[in-house]
Amino acid sequence: MYNETAQNIRINLKADCSSCFGLCCTALNIVASSDFAIDKPAGTPCSNLQKDFRCKIHTDLRNKGFKGCTVFDCLGAGQKVSQGTFKGKSWQEHPEIADKMFHVFPIMEQLYEMIAFTAEALSYNLSHSLQNRLNKQLENLQDLTDMDADGLLALDIIHCRLPVNELLLETSEYIRNELSSKVFMIKKRKQYRGIDWVGKNLKGKDLRTADLRGAYLIAADLRNSDLRGVDFIGADLRDANLNGADLSTSMFLTQMQINSAKGNDKTKLPLHIQRPFHWTS
Ligand code: SF4
Known part of the structure; x- marks a missing residue:
């Protein structure tokens, strides 16, 4: 799987806030700064989050001192945790799962980021060997996102990152070399x-x-x-x-x-x- 299919995977990695239980507005620890007007401890809903998981200042975030919220992008990890891992059960209706859900979210976020980079790498024309290794890595990462909450919490995310980083580095060297020598005619990168x-x-x-x-x-x-x-x-x-x-x-x-x-x-x-x-x- 590469080029168009991989490119579509990358393009379709988008947050769908309507299918998420406001996880970025609840799970994460945010310290007050010029990007976020208030201190918000991890696991505590932001005071602007409404019961329907919508933000009450959504259209005015930048003017109200919440610029960081217009920058954040979970790539779809939020809806995956809400609708996939926890099968549509919200932390509001089931407070007993809240803590687990809030800890799973940042893990899923990191998996989604790795999937995005791996899919992008696969969208380039690479050697067969590199394509095969990236394909395996992409499948592996996608499988990991389907694990249950306990499986995700037990993941060694640093261990997951290492082989991905190596492949991304190799892809970057390969593509930038090709572009330099064959497209831009640049002698020294x-x-x-x-x-x-x-x-x-x-x-x-x-x-x-x-x-x-x-x-x-x-x-x-x-x-x-x-x-x-x-x-x-x-x-x-x-x-x-x-x-x-x-x-x-x-x-x-x-x-x-x-x-x-x-x-x-x-x-x-x-x-x-x-x-x-x-x-x-
Ligand atoms: S200000 Fe709005 S978007 Fe930002 S964390 Fe709070 S509820 Fe979420």
């Missing part, structure tokens, strides 16, 4: 892994096929930069200015990274990323 470019002026910079894994790009000026083929896994893009930037073939970019950045209608995004509603035109 740039390695900026983990670089601190907080607030840096990178306007109009050609960063094609660069390794920006884990880079600190907070508030960086990336306007009109060429970011095609860049590996963004784990990069911090909060408040980075992406107006007019080309990320159309950036790798391992997440909706959360894009939601946390600034951009406009000229910013080019990969297929699986939606343009945030708060971006200016």
Whole structure:
């Protein structure tokens, strides 16, 4: 399974809040900051969460100091836990399952993130060996999401991550090599892994096929930069200015990274990323 099928899996990994019991608004521990106006301990419903699991300030989150809620994306882990693992039983009606449900949610979230990256990797044209190993890993991760709550709670998530990370690294090297040598004709790929470019002026910079894994790009000026083929896994893009930037073939970019950045209608995004509603035109 690769290319179109994998791409569809990646594109369809989306939160459906109407099928979720408000898990991101309840399960997670959130410390008050410029992104979230109040302290909210793990397992305690946010004071803005209504009985029907809807947010009472949904349309005004940014103005009310809850910018972080417009950034968060569970990729569908919330509805999987609510409707799959707990078969439609809510923590409100069944308080005896609440604690377990709140602990399962962050585990499912991590599995979904790994599935998203693995499916994206499979959407590229890779060697057969790499495709086969990614396929096995994707099936394994999908199977894990079908385990019951006790099975999920017993999972060693770090142990799950290691082989996935290795495969994603291999995929990134392979694809960026191919793009550099066969598409962009770039002689030397740039390695900026983990670089601190907080607030840096990178306007109009050609960063094609660069390794920006884990880079600190907070508030960086990336306007009109060429970011095609860049590996963004784990990069911090909060408040980075992406107006007019080309990320159309950036790798391992997440909706959360894009939601946390600034951009406009000229910013080019990969297929699986939606343009945030708060971006200016
Ligand atoms: S402010 Fe709204 S979206 Fe954010 S955690 Fe609270 S209920 Fe959820």
